[in-house]
Amino acid sequence: MRTPSLRRRVVLWSVGVLALLLLVVGVGVDLALGAVLKAEQRQRLESVASLADALTGLSDQSLADRLSMPGIEARITYRSGGGAVVGTPQPREPGRAPRPPAGRSSAPDATVTEVGGSLIATEALRPGVTLVLTADSGQTEAELARFRAIMAIASAAAVALAAVLLPLVLRRAMRPLGELTRAARETAAGGRGRRLAPRNPASDLGRAATQFDAMLEELEGAEHRAEEAADRLGRFLSDASHELRTPLAAVSAGAERLIREPLDDADRDRVLVQVVRETRRAGRLVDDLLLVSRLGELTVDTRERSLRCLLQEAADRVAPRRDGPTVSVSGDDATVAVDAGRIDQVLANLIANAAAAGARRVRLHAVLDGAEVAVRVSDDGPGIPVAARSVVFDRMVRLDPARSAAGGGAGLGLPIARGLLAAHGGSLACVDPVAGDLPGAVLLLRLPLVAAAEPRLLPSTEPVRAR
Amino acid sequence: MVGRMPSSARVLVVEDDVLIRESVTAALDRAGFATCAVADGSQLPAVAAEFRPDLALLDVTLPGPADGFGLARALRRDRDLPVIFLTARDGAADRLAGFGAGADDYVVKPFIVEELVARVRAVLRRLGRLPATLDLGDLKIDEQSAEVVRAGAGLELTATEYRLLAYLAHERGRILSKTQLLTQVWGYDDYDANLVEVHVSALRRKLEEHGPRILHTVRGFGYVLRPIDGAQAA
CATH class of the missing domain: 1.10.287 (Helix Hairpins)
Known part of the structure; x- marks a missing residue:
């Protein structure tokens, strides 16, 4: 990112644009003014020329004298062979010029031409005698020059003023930018919440x-x-x-x-x-x-197994243990593609959790549910409060902190169980008991089905008695 | 047993882990304390009322409704009972909570059992429930100032020699193997067993400047401190 000074850039550009505009305006006005002045001059020449028509009975010389006025020079020229110029406004010399005869009224109007920046009006007084009126361009030029000087001074003053005032105005205008910089600086310095x-x-x-x-x-x-x-x-x-x-x-x-x-x-x-x-x-x-x-990156080596066998094996494993709860298995059978060791670990964790919570009975009940099989693991322990049902799946969460030493584990059982099920494409949640469940905690374990094996309801097995 | 400790301070142990409970109880028994051990706090008020302990060793995390801190508060409400906590939690907040619950000491697991016994003695001695002086005939050990006097003469012992003598004195009459001495006096790091011989002979030399041999070698077994009883001396 190029980062020139924004303020300097804006000032330079603004002043530049202003100067350019002033120049354009100046030149435009100058040209327009020049044209206006010229038109005025032309009009004046024409009116002077028409004045010449009105002034009759004057000698050429006095006519020229009368017509000469500030800014306009009048001459009378006589055609003599090569067209020599004769008669310029002179101090009056009466009688010198012959009295022109009447009949000038028929003469055509003056023609105005521009020669070398000066306007020249020529009017034939009589055949061979021409009145030439020359407008002095110097006056127009002087007026224009004065205008230009004034324009230049005013423009320079305007540009200088802009160069002085713009930074002040910009400083005000750029205050929000300063605030942004300050906020960024404070945040970089460790400030938060800004x-x-x-x-x-x-x-x-x-x-x-x-x-x-x-x-x-x-x-x-x-x-x-x-x-x-x-x-x-x-x-x-x-x-x-x-x-x-x-x-x-x-x-x-x-x-x-x-x-x-x-x-x-x-x-x-x-x-x-x-x-x-x-x-x-x-x-x-x-x-x-x-x-x-490592739960996130776990891979499981799956093989098709009967869910019912898995549940029964888990129940049988608890049976011989002292103080183990009584585990019953019931519900539908299903074929699931699982890593049997991992699923056994899940079931053992859930049963151990129930036992640690003081449950004496655990019920494993499988129900086919669409493309999944749901196993409801319920116990007759104190249950899990609704508020705690999501946190129990966090690592190292124990609802009763004293229970670790008593065999409740380190609070890793449920997160591990959930992670292992997730690795199988299944899930684990803590839910409310429904009819048939034991009244304590209910964990709902879901596994995707491979193929439903004869969806028939198996008779509930006799509970496996501990001891 | 020869020369049992005259006082028989009573220590109540509440610890749910059976190995720790038994090991600590056995060590306290050997050190001459009367002990009573329970696995949880459920019957504690009744047990305490009957056993009338001088000190309670409480595990902080216990099964049941009350943890060690709660039990300590309950025990101290009933009687002015010194308490030492055993705990796996050693964060500053945990320690503060322990002392806030009225701990006289706070021992973090895993601990060396003999050190725990020493802490029990220290707390009891501080509270005046255990005599500050071990009286072994002509040998007197002041465990508070770590001063040793034999036949009226002060002995100049190094810190290691003192610890060795104190351990032998507490286990007096018992034959202690080199391994036992090494682990209980020096600790469980890998020390050279010759350390024991070197320090025993140094200690023996200092002891025997003021009286007959009381620190005996039992060939093939170890060492034993047999103090001279007043009766024997006479």
């Missing part, structure tokens, strides 16, 4: 100001979003490290105990089992953290 708020957004400066505001809005929005993302990442890292600390502290405390105390075999084994369990818990946490950080 807006120009143009009063007239349709004007040229208004448009610039509107765009400027829009740009600031966009920049500050982007900055804000970046800060929020950094904050979220920071919180995530801090939460992740805290989550890892608890199993690490347990492992450390257990190992210290083994060093410090002579334990009998049974006690030692118990401590060692707990140490291993905590180590694995930390390992799972690390796996989950890695998984959750």
Whole structure:
């Protein structure tokens, strides 16, 4: 972008245009004035010539004398062979010129010609005698010259005045530009929230100001979003490290105990089992953290499977665990193209969540729904408040912060489950219970169908009893 | 057991992680405290009323309605009870919240159990609920000023020698292996086991300038501090 001084440019251009206009006007007026003066002169010559017709009974000489007046020179010429010029206005010499005979009235009107810038009127008084009236062009010239001088001085004064006044006027006119610069400078220096708020957004400066505001809005929005993302990442890292600390502290405390105390075999084994369990818990946490950080770019290795088998396997896996909830499977069967391990992980997460919330029963109910199959995972726990139903899918959100140590996980289960389903083209949402659901939390899991397998309602299996 | 600590300060441990709870309780038991451990705060008022603790070790994140901070407030309302928090959260805001809830100390996980025991002692000593002086016959250790006197004569100990002696004194009568001494006195970094021998012999030399040998080597096992009882000395 070329950035010459706008003020200097506007001043120079304005003064230049003004000077040019003044010049054009001056020349025009000069020409017009010249023409007017000339016409006047011609008219005067003609009236003087007609005066000559009126003045009869005068000698040529006195006629010439009478007709000569300021600006007009009268001469009488006599044709003598080659046409010599005779008779110029002279001091009166009476009797010298012969009395012209009458009959001049028949003479034609004067003819006016222009010779070398001077107007010359010639009128035949008598045959061979011609009155020649010459207008003095010097007077017209002098008048024009005076006009030109006045015009030149006035123009110069006008241009000079414009050159002095324009910058002052421009400074005022360019004040909004200064404001824009100030706003930009303040924003660059770290100031936020500054807006120009143009009063007239349709004007040229208004448009610039509107765009400027829009740009600031966009920049500050982007900055804000970046800060929020950094904050979220920071919180995530801090939460992740805290989550890892608890199993690490347990492992450390257990190992210290083994060093410090002579334990009998049974006690030692118990401590060692707990140490291993905590180590694995930390390992799972690390796996989950890695998984959750990669959810966006996850690829799944899918194979066609019976949804019902997947649900039943997940239910069976919970059964032998102490304190595990009772999981029942019911509803339609369907063929889905899934990575069975990942879907099992999703179901295990959902069941573990229900158990962590205090649920004793979990119901997995599949319903065909167009090109999808919907699995309603309901439990008899306290449920999830409506207000919390979207945040539970954020990383590291636990509705009961105390629950982590009790086996509720690090708040990664639901975001992971949702991410894994998304990788399968499915979805996961938290919804209201409907008839048939258990009264607690209901998570609605959707997967695209490959082909509906015999859409028949299977009888509900007997709930798998824990313990 | 030889030379149990005369005072038997009572420590209540509330920690839901079984490994931490048992390890801390065991260490406190060994250090001569009477302990009571529970996994959550649900029965805490009743437990506290019955056990009458001198100090409570509270995990901050606990299952159940009240977290450690809430339990601390409840405990302090009933009785003037010093509290040490165990927590995985170590942000400045978390620490401030802890001290705001009336923490006498704030220990971030993972911690070294022996350090936690030392902090328990320090809090109790500060509050006058534990004698400032360890009395081992002719050897007296003032744990507040870190002064050691044997048979009336002050000993000039280095900081490491002092920590070694204090640990041996707290575990007096027990045979302590080099590994135990190394980890509890120096920590869990990879130190040379010879450090223990070098410092034990230096400490022993200083101790024996003023009396008979009390820091004994048990061949193949480690070291043991056996103070001279008044009765034995006589």
